[in-house]
Amino acid sequence: MAAVSDCFSIGSMVSCTTCFKQSVEGEVLAFDQMSKMLILKCTSSNSSKLNDIFVVNLALCSDVQVKxxxxxxPDVPQSLNLQRLSTRVRNACEQKERWISAMSAGVGPDGxxxxxxxxxxxxxxxxxxxNIVVFNDVTIKPPYKLEDVNGSPDSRQLKYVRKIVEKFLNDQADLDETTTTT
Known part of the structure; x- marks a missing residue:
């Protein structure tokens, strides 16, 4: 492994293995020596016209090599829109936190x-x-069907949550129907 204190020149090709055993290889867009963060531009797995951007914490990587x-x-790179980037990162982190919360609740996949x-x-x-609690007012108990949604009878929040649950159940039924007919 290359010493993390080494500098990585913008434009160099670097490869590393993440702590998840994922191999990442790409062009260096930025490197911060203090935080040991490396930003790589890699060929997109979805489109030849696009690139994937990886922000890699080198402290959690092994087998770091300058290829x-x-x-x-290169010329001075364009400045990043940090506001837009931070919003995307924050949204991605919130999504991951919701997944972790859902998975650690000890309930089945339907819940x-x-x-x-x-x-x-x-x-x-x-x-x-x-139980899933929404707005601190509406509770959805297992098996998470429409009749399991409870709250104040005149509450707009209850009606709103019921609509979401109803749409979810209809979408799930459509998915189940599609998979059984194919």
Missing amino acids: KEVEKV QKLYMAISKTIKQVAWRGP
């Missing part, structure tokens, strides 16, 4: 999927044991 050192120092569907629209969603 090709840049010969000519996890419903939790995720609700959390895409409503941020005030949490687990209370096996």
Whole structure:
């Protein structure tokens, strides 16, 4: 492994293995020596016209290698839109936190999927044991069907959550129907 204190020149080709045993190889866009963060531009797995950008924490990587050192120092790169980037990173982190919350609740896949569907629209969603609690007012108990949605009868929040649950259940039924007919 290359010493993390080494500098990586912008434009160089670097490869490394993440702590998830994922091999990443790409062109260096930026490197911060203090935080040991490396930003790589890699060929997209989805499109030849696009690139994937990886932000890699070298402290959590192994087998870091410089595959090709840049010969000519490139022009000053365009500045990043940090506001837009930070919003995307924050949204991705929130999504991961919701997945972790859903998976650690100790409930089946139906409850996890419903939790995720609700959390895409409503941020005030949490687990209370096996129950999904929305707006601190509406509770959805297992087996997470429409009749399991409870709250104040005249509440707009209850009606709103019921619509989300109903749409989710209809979408799931459509998926089940599609998979059984094919």
